[in-house]
Amino acid sequence: MAGTSPRYDSCRYCKERFAQTSGPGRKRVYCGVECRRKAQRERDGRLGRQQVRSALPLGRGIAEDVQALSTALLEAEYDGRALKDLMHCVSELNRELDHYAAAAVHDARNRGASWDQVAEAARVSATTARTRWPENRVKERLEQRAAQRAAVRQPSAPLAEGPDPAGGRPLSKAAERASQKLASALSHLHRASDLTIREVAEQTSLSPSYVSRILSGERKPTWQVVCSLAELFGGDAAELSVLFESAHGLVPPARHAVGDAVARLQAALRGLHLAAGRPQAGVIRKASHGALSTQAISEILGGEMIPGWEQTSALVTALGGWPADVRPLWEAVHYTFLLCLDPQEVPRPLPASRPGTT
Structure with missing residues (x-):
C-alpha cells in the first residue's frame, strides 16, 4: 500500500536501525553486507577457540x-x-x-x-x-x-604435617615448602644487598638473632617485616606475597577477578625465581630439559606472557618448586578458560600491600 510507513529493525551486529525489506521471504537481521561479514568472522573465531579448547587434554x-x-x-x-x-x-x-x-x-x-x-x-x-x-x-x-x-585454598587431603616454625599450629607440607622458599628468597635479597645481619637489625629494629632465624627459615616473619626487609634489600615485596600467604596457610577469597588472579600467578612464579637465586633464562631452560625456550622464560617472568599449564609446570619444576602447589593459582587464572569463556583483561602487577597481614 502506497501510504504504508517503512518498518525499522535494529542490526544484530552494529545495533543501528535500518529499514526492513517488505514483502515475502526471510527478513534481514543485519543492516548491510559488511555487518553480516563481521558477524560471521566473529562466529568463526569463537568456533575456532572452542575447537582448540576441546583439543587440550583435560x-x-x-x-x-x-x-x-x-x-x-x-x-x-x-x-x-x-x-x-x-x-x-x-x-x-x-x-x-x-x-x-x-x-x-x-x-x-x-x-x-x-x-x-x-x-x-x-x-x-x-x-x-x-x-x-x-x-x-x-x-x-x-x-x-x-x-x-x-579457589585457592588449603589442600583437601590431609598432608603429613610438621611443626610451625613460628611455634603455632602444624603446617602442611605445601606450607612448609612455601616457608622455606620465602626464607630462600629473603636470603638471596640479603646477600645481594651486602648488608650485615647487624646492619639489617639496626635498620629494622629487630634483633640480630631474629633476623638470622628469619633468613634461615627458622622463624616466619609477619607481612610487615617481609615488606621492611624487601625494601631494605632493594627487592619487591609483591614478588613474595604468594609465598607469604602459602607459608602462613592464608586462604584468599574464593574467586578472583581474572586480572587479580593473573597477578597472583605471576607473583608466585617470580617468587620461586627469586628463591632459586634468580638464575638466568639459559640456566632455567637447561633445567627444564628444553621444555621452555629462553624467550618464553623471559616473557613469563617479565609478565609479558600468561603461560599454559605445561609451561607453568616446567618452569616451576626447573625452579625447584612443586607444580601441585602452583596449580590452584593457574586454575584460578584459567577458570573462565575451562568453562569456555574468555578472560577480558590483562592485569597489572600485584601491589605490595595486598596480603595485609601484620
Missing part, C-alpha cells in the same frame, strides 16, 4: 593432582598418621581417580575414539561406557570440579 592436569594426593598418602603413612587420616587420603584419591577416568574418556573421544574403543580400554560394554561417561555429564562434572579448584 586428563593431564587431573593426573598431576592424583600424583600429589598419592604423595600425600605416602607421607601420611611414613608419619604414622591415624587410620582416619589415611582413609581420608584414600577417599580423596579415589574421587580424583574417578575424575581422571571421565577426563581421559573425554580426551579420547575428542581425538576420535569410538565407544567400542573406549569400552575395550575400560573393559566394559559399549552400552556401559556410554551410560557412565556421556559427554554432557562428563562436561558438567569437570566444570564443577574446575569451579571448586579455582
Whole structure:
C-alpha cells in the first residue's frame, strides 16, 4: 500500500536501525553486507577457540593432582598418621581417580575414539561406557570440579604435617615448602644487598638473632617485616606475597577477578625465581630439559606472557618448586578458560600491600 510507513529493525551486529525489506521471504537481521561479514568472522573465531579448547587434554592436569594426593598418602603413612587420616587420603584419591577416568574418556573421544574403543580400554560394554561417561555429564562434572579448584585454598587431603616454625599450629607440607622458599628468597635479597645481619637489625629494629632465624627459615616473619626487609634489600615485596600467604596457610577469597588472579600467578612464579637465586633464562631452560625456550622464560617472568599449564609446570619444576602447589593459582587464572569463556583483561602487577597481614 502506497501510504504504508517503512518498518525499522535494529542490526544484530552494529545495533543501528535500518529499514526492513517488505514483502515475502526471510527478513534481514543485519543492516548491510559488511555487518553480516563481521558477524560471521566473529562466529568463526569463537568456533575456532572452542575447537582448540576441546583439543587440550583435560586428563593431564587431573593426573598431576592424583600424583600429589598419592604423595600425600605416602607421607601420611611414613608419619604414622591415624587410620582416619589415611582413609581420608584414600577417599580423596579415589574421587580424583574417578575424575581422571571421565577426563581421559573425554580426551579420547575428542581425538576420535569410538565407544567400542573406549569400552575395550575400560573393559566394559559399549552400552556401559556410554551410560557412565556421556559427554554432557562428563562436561558438567569437570566444570564443577574446575569451579571448586579455582579457589585457592588449603589442600583437601590431609598432608603429613610438621611443626610451625613460628611455634603455632602444624603446617602442611605445601606450607612448609612455601616457608622455606620465602626464607630462600629473603636470603638471596640479603646477600645481594651486602648488608650485615647487624646492619639489617639496626635498620629494622629487630634483633640480630631474629633476623638470622628469619633468613634461615627458622622463624616466619609477619607481612610487615617481609615488606621492611624487601625494601631494605632493594627487592619487591609483591614478588613474595604468594609465598607469604602459602607459608602462613592464608586462604584468599574464593574467586578472583581474572586480572587479580593473573597477578597472583605471576607473583608466585617470580617468587620461586627469586628463591632459586634468580638464575638466568639459559640456566632455567637447561633445567627444564628444553621444555621452555629462553624467550618464553623471559616473557613469563617479565609478565609479558600468561603461560599454559605445561609451561607453568616446567618452569616451576626447573625452579625447584612443586607444580601441585602452583596449580590452584593457574586454575584460578584459567577458570573462565575451562568453562569456555574468555578472560577480558590483562592485569597489572600485584601491589605490595595486598596480603595485609601484620
